[in-house]
Amino acid sequence: MSSTEKAATQSAGLPVGPKPRPRRYHQASWDEPIIFELSVTGARGVLPPPPEPGVTALVGDPAAELPAGIGRAELPALPELSQLHVVRHFDRLSQETLGVDLNIDIGQGTCTMKYSPKVNDQLARDPRVADTHPLQDPCTVQGTLEMMWRLERMLAEISGMDRVCLQPAAGSSAIWTNVAMIRAWHESRGDGDQRDEVITTIFSHPSNAAAAKVAGYRVITLYPDSDGYPDIDALRAAVSERTAALLITNPEDTGIFNPRIEEFVGIVHEAGGLASYDQANANGILGITRARDAGFDLCHFNIHKTFSAPHACGGPGAGAVAVSAALVPFLPRPTIERAESGLYLDHDRPLSIGKVRPWYGVTPNLVRAYAWIMNLGAEGLRQVAETAVLNNNYLLQKVLEIRGVSAPYAVGRRRIEQVRYSWEELAHDTGVHSEDIGVRAADFGTHYWTSHHPYVVPEPMTLEPTESYSREDLDEYAGILAEVAREAYQDPNAVLTAPHRSTIHRTSQESLDDPAQWAITWRAYRRKHLGKS
């Protein structure tokens, strides 16, 4: 190195050395106006085609001839922007959003925030998927039908069930589909009225309870016993000739596998009910154990969780339901069937519950799932499960080294793919709550979630590290939690006044619960808060 170079290096402070952790992150903060505030009268973003002169010559302007009260009197007050400004606005908003690709997205337990391969996105966007209509003659969409048919069979093998339907829109939609089939099955046997109760557990997703209620059932909820398992004595006490079904998850959101699951299923079967398995938490048990092998009659998968379709800000997801032979006649219609001439859609299914959504399913996500499973195969799926579980138990050990946190229930036992932790001790010691830790975690470029309500585990935090994250990622995430816990003990105000490095500062919840103040659209905001109509 010449002396000049040496001098330059020194003045620039090089070498800089390794990056300190936790990282000195700051979220993008564009201070971006609401899109209506960007409107310039007369600006255009995209131009639709005008009718041809020959069309107008023949039919005139039918829109102008609509009767009063039927035709639109005033143009909708949409914003007016040139194209670049639309792009720029939404690009800025996207930068103010954290997805899996940008953060170590293990803080949204139960949701299996795994990597969605880009190649599958490309395949899903192919015009031969994206620009096909659901009522094209089946002979013109044999490729998509073939993928769906094969995906059904692969998911049947993964669940051990006899038949799969890919129509549900997402996880809760699949739960609903299973409940609707349970209802139809009992009705077909003449005891639909008598069997008016559904049993679920408090650590199952809220939609199990909620969908059962919508279907007309009285909901009985089992709470955990002292070991964290759903209380089997409570189940014995709950079942009766009124039991339509048990809706249960295993492992539950605690990540603890219920070893007596066959007994649970047996108790419900003995009472004449069906057993339905919410497999939202399947990521740690692919190829290890299957729904049908434990005796379940129905189950469902979340394609956007276990099978890698992206979560898309909250959908579209995709759901798959799988059933034993006895339930097959009740599946949503149409089913995809194979004949010598090719695949076709069978609408003629008299016992079917009918439609749960338009057409046949969220096709782009089904293409993604098909490609994902085809890429991994049986060995790869097993590797997914084993790595998700290894990652979780590794993270568990790291997190439990942090002061103030615990993993209630099954102390000293291994967990499957996630853990519901508790910051009860830290909250007691410092007055900093789990929600506060979550807000502060955002300052380090990550997301954090507590749990579903009610908080059965006090001050909850649910981490699910999936197979997608590296050891370094897990160390970094645990390091962020350790740093926030350290702050809570040494300088709780730093946590309680967070976020400090986010797009925005702490929001007021009060106005969102007050009918006089809440504003769900810009026009409501203008009317209520700016005095404009």
Place this chain on the structure above:
Amino acid sequence: MNRDSQGVHPYIPNSVPAVRAAMLREVGASSTDDFYEDVPGSIRLRRPLDLPAPIRAESDLVRHVEELLARNTSTRDVLSFLGAGCYQHHVPAVCDEINARTEFLTAYAGEPYEDHGRFQALFEYESMMGELLQRDVVCVPVYDGFQAGATAIRMAARITGRRRALVAASVSNDKRSKMIDYVRPDVDIELVPFDPATGTLDLEALAAALAPDVACVFVENPTYLGTVELGGPEIVRLAHAQGTLTVVSADPSTLGVLAPPASWGADIDCGDIQPLGIHQQFGGGHGGFIASDDDPTVVMEYPSRLFGITATAVPGEYGFGDVAYERTSFAVREEGKEWVGTAAALWGITAAVYLALMGPRGMQELGTTMMARTRYAMTSLASVPGVRVPFAVSPHVKEFVVDLSATGRSVTSVAAALRERGILFGVDLSREQPALGQSVLVAVTEVVTQADIDRLAAELTEVLQ
């Protein structure tokens, strides 16, 4: 070549054997089997899953899927007149660009801090839909238009405390199927016939069916048969006279030229946002909207998330959050209103981008062009010998019924012949609306040109000769 790397998978960072071994050591496990100690042997799978052999190389995977896709025909390669709830509108490039942004595509349930942009984009979706519909309240998208309709009926039943719902008999079989099965524990759906001359609701039949125990009347505008519901304001008047609510399913792509249901005095709007910049995707591109006035009695009956704007600790800064979260199943499980979960948020953001691009004039021009070309197509096809356009007296926006009964040909055979000529004719109504004979539902959006319509008319004439 190092074959040891075979077990390393690109999607699984910790599949590197040395890393895996080190992690196992650190947690004191001899193998990953230790983690499954709670899974009883009786339910352990003792063999590998019976799945096709993996296609591990990305290039091979692409080829494999593309070979399957080669068996599909895209509507971009042929001339399509298919609609019936899933439409081939132009998707502006910007829509695809924004909804492919990695942040939006891979985000999920972030809080208002790390996901401020997601909240703002969906608030803007609600707000732009609000302008299109002239409503102060629009929810974050639900699954699809079917779900929006079914939930809107349930909302009306909860608000009124009544259990009868009158639904237009023109509503598609599929949509009715979903709505009936979804509401049946609490709401009885009865069908009200449509006028065979106009394809719109039979107002006399409606008046006869209405009573003080009817929760709501459910109509579509345009109807499934493509006709503009000219009786809209009268339907609302008749319903309100009985304390009955009116639920209107509207196609948002028509609202640049059609009056929004709110202007009739309707109570709850619903429908599907697929026409707003979202590809057909073999029926995989749907999202549902529900909208209403800002009446707390109604707002508290929404099951879905409602993102609201609020203040932050810093003056002049907008923040966002959930409005009235306690009404949701997330907060109170089965005590909430129906349920909320992953639905169709990214399509909501896409629709927001679409409406921002189109603006007021774009939406008006879209409707104007579709109405003109649709009327042109109706006139053209009606001049084909033996072909009848039954509801021509009613205005139409983007879809209409063609009756082939007088040609002596079945829809199936005509559609097959046109398919041979590169035309996807329309949706066969002969099974779901048998009273309409051998009828076809033909959609004409802004991507269908005069030349395309002329070609359809010419090919149809030849096929029928």
